[in-house]
Amino acid sequence: MDEELPTSQALTCKLKLLLDKEQVVAVRRTALAYRNALNHASAVAFANGKMSQGMKLQTLVYQDLRERYGLLSQMACNAPRQVAAAYKTLWERAKSNAAHKAKGWTKRRYKGLDKAPKFTALTVNLNHKRDWSLGKNQTVSISTLNGRIRCRYEGWNRHLDWLEHTADRGITLGAAKLWQDPVSKAWYLLVSVDKALVEKPMDRITTVKGVDLNRRNIAVESNTRGKCRFYHGGHQRHLAEHAASTRSALQAKGTRGAKAVLRKLALRERRLNADTAHCVSKAIAEPHAMVGLEWLKDIRNRTERRRSKNASVKRRRANRKVSSWSFADVQAKTAYKTRLSGGVPIWVDADYTSQxxxxxxHTGKENRPNNGLLFVCAHCGHTLHADLVAARNISMRTLLIRQDWVRTGRLSAVPEASGDEAKAARLSRYAELRWSLDASSVLIVGRMAH
Ligand SMILES: [Zn+2]
Structure with missing residues (x-):
């Protein structure tokens, strides 16, 4: 499948709202009403065959949401739409669960549709221009049940710059979500934006690199000129390990208080993982780079495959530590940050990259003695860190795809789905690739700053 390159990238700008006391009251009242409305709509949807069509649900609940819950008209449309979308997701999960059960992959029955899903977070979905809009001097205006409020906001410098100069920066504003951070209790506006990307990125590519994601390091990258970087998960791993032991202690306790602490821990861990993924992907996405990532259809398989019964205790413990951060998240963030930096992310076959x-x-398992960190070629004796070998192999595959792109004007951004034969042909082309450099410069990055 040849992919047209996207012309814009969707992303979210997180703005911290600087509200005065009165505004906090207004925003909170609105969010509470909206949450009650969501739960009402959820109950109605459940009673009517667990419906997932937004328009139908809207006709059932609109009047109530306006009169009993006092929602503004746009919000009374957004709430049922949001509830219907949630049901749609649950139905999809139930279907895939049924399919997995039929295949005997699981015995567990999906329980997500047994009762109406409950909405607990304080959020309000807002439409651009009708419910929210940008003002001058870093201000935003938001509709609440107490009338329109205007306040200043804070955010990342890059996002502030975009919002200040939307036209020049190719920014199109979309819907927003008012949201209260459950830990800090601060209010945020999560604004969906579309950022126009550079045209003809092929002409501007200055670097071609490959990225290997794994458990030992979070990521290892190498460009085709031999420059490489290791993104160590040391600090991350330490924290995850600590969290895991605290978690099992609390789970054993099982009290209400312990459960509350567990929820808080889970949130903190999620934030930490997101932060790590952000730092790593930001560093990888240097300007005008073509970034090769491994095509892993079901990325979770990578960790689960090793969770077999005969895996050693040590191995299982190692898996637990890292399963908390997600390859998919790092890949997705790397892809979109690469696009924003004027580069192109692509995916290559993951087969044999570390063998x-x-x-x-020469390719084979024997190149990885004892399944260890070290790659030692059984044929020529070439010895190197195994993750770096993988990153180099990925970078060469990426270079090959770039050459095809330049030659044909067409880019295969993901491995073609045209079957085993085409894949075998690709793998045999990959097998011809050879790494040759006079001097490789190796740069090790330990801790990363923002
Ligand atoms: Zn060799």
Whole structure:
């Protein structure tokens, strides 16, 4: 499948609202009413066959949401739409659960549709221009049940710059979500924006690199000129390990208080993981780079495959520590940040990336003695950190795809889905690739700053 390159990238700007006391009251009242409305709509949807069509649900609840819950007209449309979308997701999960059960992959019955889902977060979905709009001097205006409020906001410098100069920066504003951080209790506006991307990125590519994601390091990257970087998960791993032991202690306790602490821990861990993914992907996405990532259809398989019964206790413990951060998240963030930096993310076949010798081409499990960190080629003796071998192999595959792109004017951004034969042909082309550099410069990055 040849992919047209996207012309814009969707993303979210997180703005911290600087509200005065009165405004906090207004925003909170609105969010509470909206949450009650969501739960009412959820109950109605449940009673009517667990419906997932937004328009139908809207006709059932609109009047109530306006009169009993006092919602503004746009909000009374958004709430049922949001509830219907939630039901749609639950139905999809129930269907895939049924399919997995039929195949005997699981015995567990999906319980997500047994009762009406409850909405607990304080959020309000807002439409651009009708419910929210940008003002001058870093201000935003938001509709509440107490009337329109205007306040200043804070955010990342890059986002502030975009919002200040939407036209020049190619920014199109979309819907927003008013949201209260459950821990800090601060109010945020999560604004969906579309950012126009550079045209003809092929002409501007200055670097081609490959990225290997794994459990030992969070990521290892190498460009085709031999410059490489290790993004160590040391600090991250330490924190995750600590969290895991605290978690099991609390789970054993099982009291209400313990459960509350567990929820808080889970939130903190999620934030930490998101933060790490942000730092790593930001560093990888240098300007005008073509970034090769591994095509892993079901990324979770990577960790689960090793969760077999005969895996050692040590191995299982290692899996637990890292399963909390997600390859998919780092990949997704790397892809969109690369696009924003004027680059192009692509995906290459993941087969044999850490088993193939990049010097002589010999491929096999024997190149990884004891499944260890070190790659030692059984044929030519080439010895290197295994993750770096993988990153180099990925970078060479990426370079090959770039050459095809330049030659044909067409880019295969993901491996073609045209079957085993085409894949075998690709793998045999990959097997011809050889790494040759006079001097490789190696740069090790330990802790990362924002
Ligand atoms: Zn070799």
């Amino acid at each position: 193939g010798c990049s010097i002589c081409g």
